[in-house]
Each structure stands twice: as C-alpha cells, then as structure tokens.
Amino acid sequence: MTFQRVAIIGLGLLGGSVGLAVKEHLPGIRTSGYDADPATRARAATRGLVGTVCESAADAVRAADLVVLCVPVGAMGAVAAELASALPAAAVVSDVGSSKQGVAKALAEALPGQTIIPAHPVAGTERSGPDAGFSSLFQQRWCILTPPANADPAKVAALAAFWEALGANVELMDAAHHDLVLAVTSHLPHLIAYTIVGTASDLEGVTESEVIKYSAGGFRDFTRIAASDPTMWRDVFLSNKDAVLEMLQRFTEDLTALQRAIRIGDGDQLFGHFERTRAIRRSIIEEGQDDARPDFGRSDHGEG
Amino acid sequence: MTFQRVAIIGLGLLGGSVGLAVKEHLPGIRTSGYDADPATRARAATRGLVGTVCESAADAVRAADLVVLCVPVGAMGAVAAELASALPAAAVVSDVGSSKQGVAKALAEALPGQTIIPAHPVAGTERSGPDAGFSSLFQQRWCILTPPANADPAKVAALAAFWEALGANVELMDAAHHDLVLAVTSHLPHLIAYTIVGTASDLEGVTESEVIKYSAGGFRDFTRIAASDPTMWRDVFLSNKDAVLEMLQRFTEDLTALQRAIRIGDGDQLFGHFERTRAIRRSIIEEGQDDARPDFGRSDHGEG
Numbered sequence: 001m002t003f004q005r006v007a008i009i010g011l012g013l014l015g016g017s018v019g020l021a022v023k024e025h026l027p028g029i030r031t032s033g034y035d036a037d038p039a040t041r042a043r044a045a046t047r048g049l050v051g052t053v054c055e056s057a058a059d060a061v062r063a064a065d066l067v068v069l070c071v072p073v074g075a076m077g078a079v080a081a082e083l084a085s086a087l088p089a090a091a092v093v094s095d096v097g098s099s100k101q102g103v104a105k106a107l108a109e110a111l112p113g114q115t116i117i118p119a120h121p122v123a124g125t126e127r128s129g130p131d132a133g134f135s136s137l138f139q140q141r142w143c144i145l146t147p148p149a150n151a152d153p154a155k156v157a158a159l160a161a162f163w164e165a166l167g168a169n170v171e172l173m174d175a176a177h178h179d180l181v182l183a184v185t186s187h188l189p190h191l192i193a194y195t196i197v198g199t200a201s202d203l204e205g206v207t208e209s210e211v212i213k214y215s216a217g218g219f220r221d222f223t224r225i226a227a228s229d230p231t232m233w234r235d236v237f238l239s240n241k242d243a244v245l246e247m248l249q250r251f252t253e254d255l256t257a258l259q260r261a262i263r264i265g266d267g268d269q270l271f272g273h274f275e276r277t278r279a280i281r282r283s284i285i286e287e288g289q290d291d292a293r294p295d296f297g298r299s300d301h302g303e304g
Numbered sequence: 305m306t307f308q309r310v311a312i313i314g315l316g317l318l319g320g321s322v323g324l325a326v327k328e329h330l331p332g333i334r335t336s337g338y339d340a341d342p343a344t345r346a347r348a349a350t351r352g353l354v355g356t357v358c359e360s361a362a363d364a365v366r367a368a369d370l371v372v373l374c375v376p377v378g379a380m381g382a383v384a385a386e387l388a389s390a391l392p393a394a395a396v397v398s399d400v401g402s403s404k405q406g407v408a409k410a411l412a413e414a415l416p417g418q419t420i421i422p423a424h425p426v427a428g429t430e431r432s433g434p435d436a437g438f439s440s441l442f443q444q445r446w447c448i449l450t451p452p453a454n455a456d457p458a459k460v461a462a463l464a465a466f467w468e469a470l471g472a473n474v475e476l477m478d479a480a481h482h483d484l485v486l487a488v489t490s491h492l493p494h495l496i497a498y499t500i501v502g503t504a505s506d507l508e509g510v511t512e513s514e515v516i517k518y519s520a521g522g523f524r525d526f527t528r529i530a531a532s533d534p535t536m537w538r539d540v541f542l543s544n545k546d547a548v549l550e551m552l553q554r555f556t557e558d559l560t561a562l563q564r565a566i567r568i569g570d571g572d573q574l575f576g577h578f579e580r581t582r583a584i585r586r587s588i589i590e591e592g593q594d595d596a597r598p599d600f601g602r603s604d605h606g607e608g
Contacts, residue, residue, distance in 0.1 A: 125599045126598060188500065191559075194577060194578055195562055196496060198577055199555045201580070201584060203554070205484055213446055216428075226584070230575050231575065234578060237566045251500060255556070259552055271534050274537055274538060278531045281530065281531035290527070296602050
C-alpha cells in the first residue's frame with residue numbers, strides 16, 4: 001500500500017516542511033492541511049505548504065489515508081479529538097512529536113480503534129512558524145517510528161516508505177527506548193541551553209550587552225537551541241518527564257565532578273575528560289550528522 | 305608608533321591565524337615564529353604561517369618589537385622565561401589567552417620591567433594545530449585588551465591598531481572584569497558542553513552509536529565546542545577558577561529551578577523561561593556575532 005491523500009495538521013516548521021517535501025518528492029500525493037492560527041493558514045496558502053488549506057482539522061482529514069499531526073506534543077490529544085468524527089476508519093494516524101510514549105497514549109485514548117503509528121523525524125532548526133519550513137529538512141536525517149506491538153506491518157512499511165521518499169532514513173524503535181535516547185540527544189541539550197542563556201541574562205556584574213558582544217567565545221552556540229519554540233519544548237519536558245529527570249541527574253553528577261576537579265586544581269582529571277569527548281564529534285561528522293567544516297561552516301567571519 | 309617586527313610564539317589555531325592575518329593585512333611587517341613541537345614548526349614553514357620559523361623562542365623574539373604569545377595560558381610563564389634573555393627591552397609583550405588576570409601575573413613575574421599588554425581575541429573554532437589557522441579568523445570579532453593601569457597609552461594604541469588591522473574590533477577592559485565576562489560567555493559554555501558530551505557517552509541504556517545517530521536533535525551542537533583543545537581548556541579553567549566556579553554556582557541554581565518545574569509539572573514557569581531566552585539570539589545576530597541563517601547555515605541537510 002502507498003498513501004494517496006495526506007492531511008497535515010499544524011503548519012509550522014515541521015508541518016510545512018512535510019508539505020513541501022511531499023510536493024517535491026511525491027508529487028502524485030494530494031495534500032490538505034489545517035492550522036489553528038488563521039494567520040498561519042493564510043501564510044501556508046501563500047507559500048503552498050499544502051495543496052488545500054482547510055478551515056478545520058475535520059475538513060482537512062475527511063478524505064485522507066494518512067494524517068500527520070504536527071502540533072506540540074501536549075496538544076496531540078485535543079487535536080485528535082477535534083478531527084475524530086471526520087476521520088476515515090482506514091486512515092493511518094501519525095505525528096512528528098519529540099516524545100513518543102505520551103503521544104501514543106493520548107492518541108490511543110482520543111482515537112480508539114484507529115491505526116496509530118507514532119513517528120519522530122529527528123530534524124529541525126531554531127525557527128518556527130509557517131515561514132520556517134523547507135523541503136530538504138529531512139534529507140540525511142533519521143526518522144524513528146514507534147509502532148505499537150500489534151501494528152499492521154504493511155501500514156508500518158507504507159509509513160516508512162513515505163518518510164524515505166522525503167529523504168529520511170527510517171528506524172523502528174520501542175517508544176520507551178525512543179524517549180530515553182532522545183532525552184539525552186535532544187531534550188537534555190535543549191534544557192541545558194535554555195538554562196545557560198537564562199543564567200547569562202540575569203547576571204548583575206556582567207551586562208547583557210557584554211554577553212552579546214563576546215558571545216563568539218562559545219555562548220552563541222547555545223543561543224541557537226534556546227531560540228527554539230517555547231510551547232513545543234514546554235510540552236516535551238512535561239511529557240517526557242521521567243527520562244529527562246533521569247538524564248539531568250546524571251548530568252548534574254558529572255558536572256559536580258568536574259566542578260570539584262576545578263576547585264582542587266586537578267588538571268589531569270580535566271584533561272582526561274576533555275580529551276575523550278573529542279572522539280564523539282569525529283564520529284558524528286563521519287556519520288553525516290553534522291557539517292565537517294569548522295564552526296559549522298558559519299559564514300560570519302568572512303570565510304564561507 | 306607602529307610595529308615592524310612581530311614574533312609569534314605558539315603556531316596553532318591562534319598563532320597561525322595571527323601570522324596569516326598579518327601577511328594579508330599588514331604585508332610590511334616581518335614575522336618570525338616558534339613552536340615547541342618540531343612537527344608544528346615544519347607545518348608552519350610549509351603553510352607560511354610566519355616569515356621565519358625559528359628553532360627557539362629566544363631566536364624568534366631577538367629582533368621583535370611585538371611578541372604575541374599564543375600558547376595555553378598555563379604555559380605563558382614558562383615560555384616568557386624561556387625567551388626573556390633575548391627579548392629587546394623596548395618590545396611589547398602580548399598574548400591571546402582566554403583568561404587575563406593569571407596571565408598578567410605570570411608574565412609580570414617572568415619579565416620584570418617589560419611592557420606587558422595582555423590581549424584576548426574572542427575568536428576561534430573547534431580545530432587546533434598548525435593547519436587550523438586562517439587569515440579571516442578575527443574579522444568582525446572583538447579583541448579585548450587588558451592593559452595594566454600604568455601602561456604607556458602610545459603602546460596600547462599601537463597594539464589596538466595592530467588588532468584592528470587584522471579585522472578585529474578592540475575594547476579595553478579591566479582584567480578582573482574580563483575574566484568574569486568570559487567566564488559566562490565562553491568558559492561556562494565550554495564546561496557544560498564537555499560535561500554533557502561525557503554524560504552521553506557513559507549511559508548504559510543508550511549506546512554511543514544511538515547518541516551519534518540521533519545527535520541532530522540538539523546534542524551535536526555541543527559536540528563542536530567539546531572538540532576544542534583539551535590542554536588549552538584545562539588551563540583556562542584552572543587559571544580562571546574563581547569566576548568559573550561562581551558562574552557554575554548560578555547555573556546550577558537555575559537548572560535546579562527548571563528541574564523542579566519539570567518535576568511538579570509547572571508548564572507556565574517553563575514557558576516563561578523559554579520565551580525570554582529567544583530575544584538574546586536575535587540580539588546576537590543583529591550585532592553580527594552569529595550567522596543569521598537557520599542552523600548556523602549548516603550545509604549538511606542539503607540546503608546551503
């Protein structure tokens with residue numbers, strides 16, 4: 001089976017990118033879409049993010065065989081309930097949320113009996129809204145599917161093929177394991193970045209203008225992530241609470257150990273730690289998950 | 305006054321970039337250089353990082369009117385002592401170290417009576433060694449001079465003009481204030497990045513290959529900084545201990561507050577915090593201190 005009509009609910013960075021990628025790579029598929037914000041709907045129509053921008057979630061899904069929910073994870077249940085009455089019984093419902101156990105539960109409750117195959121494309125930028133999406137967002141990125149144990153293999157395969165057509169590599173994973181892995185590769189980094197940017201803006205001995213001026217010393221890297229969508233991230237932390245708190249605990253222990261090494265002047269411990277973290281960067285670049293050029297290939301020092 | 309003969313001690317990322325920037329922007333200046341590592345000296349000669357690669361630090365500074373020490377901050381005192389006997393009395397000694405109070409003290413002790421004007425160009429990449437430098441590293445970056453209170457204004461002006469010629473904006477600052485500002489804009493971010501990368505590699509429930517695969521969720525941003533030179537950073541943390549520990553204390557308090565908000569499910573507090581950190585990113589981009597393109601302008605998703 002392949003999908004013929006895809007409905008995209010939520011037309012921000014992710015929803016918009018799915019729509020544009022479908023248009024580019026799967027031109028035979030008809031797309032409809034909806035966003036709760038009228039201004040976003042208007043921009044989506046202007047940019048052609050989907051073939052038809054509808055006035056309700058129900059209208060958008062009425063003829064769909066695949067529905068992709070691209071709203072903050074805390075809104076999944078409510079959005080699913082909103083479109084439930086119009087949803088064709090054969091349609092597959094999926095999403096792009098960053099945590100998977102909570103979403104699976106919310107969708108199963110709102111749509112009893114429906115085929116639900118949660119998904120998470122591990123891709124994004126710090127931008128949000130209907131102008132942020134672009135068709136190549138998923139190229140060379142991983143998309144993790146977390147089908148329930150009893151999922152129809154043909155439908156899982158169809159969803160995998162859909163994401164592969166958009167440029168992603170697909171991996172199947174248990175939802176609980178997904179939430180643990182992403183807690184460390186995505187959720188913890190975002191929480192840390194949000195924290196440090198907040199810490200820097202609250203200092204009394206250092207002005208905000210100094211923080212901005214001298215941010216090229218490292219701080220600016222954190223501000224990119226800390227510019228991500230606040231609603232999306234609030235929901236992620238609340239919905240993946242246990243795994244995030246577990247990772248935070250480990251991070252804090254490790255930070256305390258380095259703090260102590262600084263306090264007692266243990267240069268060998270610091271050096272040993274710093275030496276070991278270099279290897280991970282090399283592997284990430286070798287696996288095509290980051291830009292090999294120094295400084296992410298930034299152009300602002302006049303090089304790129 | 306202007307400098308005619310510049311000696312660069314240490315030919316890694318910073319020393320090499322100073323040499324190449326002088327060649328490009330101040331072709332009238334003659335440069336000599338030295339590095340303790342013979343392999344680095346050989347590469348420096350091949351790349352032409354300086355006009356003359358010397359076999360000792362003393363040889364490199366013998367005819368210099370400006371000496372720029374580009375070695376880890378913990379090595380400044382020893383390197384200064386090594387070249388002291390050959391140093392012309394009129395030469396200005398400066399450096400590029402990331403902490404300034406400790407360096408000022410070490411240089412004053414090693415070179416009594418010499419004119420010492422510490423400096424810190426806030427620029428760099430995650431690369432190190434003689435192949436890492438490039439002439440535009442300092443373009444649009446700030447260079448902070450921390451002259452002692454009794455410094456000759458003409459010599460301070462000459463050093464400022466030197467850095468401006470290499471493309472930097474120059475700012476004068478008290479050394480203690482410099483160390484506080486950089487503790488938050490550079491040292492704390494590096495320590496946090498080194499920590500989180502270490503935390504991620506030590507998990508038993510998540511494999512290192514998973515961490516690498518799904519790093520595009522945010523983690524990869526931290527690995528860039530955590531790939532920086534271990535010796536340099538060990539020395540920075542040890543030499544700017546008080547300010548770093550102070551910033552760490554504040555960071556930990558802020559992180560604990562967010563951790564508690566997650567634990568008790570206080571979405572409003574999370575949202576309020578995340579909303580506020582977006583503004584800083586905008587300011588950094590407006591001030592030309594980072595790339596305005598999403599994702600730092602990374603090319604790896606096929607866009608750039």
